[in-house]
Amino acid sequence: MRRFPSRRREPPPVGADSTDEELISAVAAESVTALRLLHRRHAPWLRARLSRRCADEDAVDDALQDTFLAVWRSAGRFTGGNAAGWLWTIALRRLVSALRGRGPRPVPVEERMIESAEDLVLLNVEHGDLGTALNRLSPELRAVIQATVLDGLTVKEASRLLGIPEGTVKTRAMRARARLREELA
Structure with missing residues (x-):
């Protein structure tokens, strides 16, 4: 054969x-x-x-x-x-x-038990003044803040995730923080 x-x-x-x-x-x-x-x-x-x-x-x-x-x-x-x-x-x-595939809908974030200080901060980020200010940022700046601050990625990891150079991540993070300070002042 x-x-x-x-x-x-x-x-x-x-x-x-x-x-x-x-x-x-x-x-x-x-x-x-x-x-x-x-x-x-x-x-x-x-x-x-x-x-x-x-x-x-x-x-x-x-x-x-x-x-x-x-x-x-x-x-x-x-x-x-x-x-x-x-x-x-x-x-x-x-x-x-x-x-x-799990049937009933997930429990909304407001109904979840807050188990840690981190959960409380994330809840306030999503539903507080900071969440409103984040939503006012351009998508590019918001993506960098979400990756580096909320998701806890390093600049290098965020760069890889977003497909942009590390320097651009740093610059956008700086611009986003400045805009957030203005919004929250």
């Missing part, structure tokens, strides 16, 4: 210094190591951002797990560009799907 050569390509070698694009390319070639590195690099900030949008930790865990399963299955369709944005889009869609 004649055997045809395998179409499966060998995954390129990857390491901690590999770019996100290189890791996704290696995941497309079925590199488990690349998927682990991608997970280690992105799961913490994805969890933080998903948790800001959903109080149900099980739903967040399910969405995060489904995100990396989807990455494993669809890495070959990644066309390049902002890998962090691509991951965030997948994670957000998985969270919506996880919540749809």
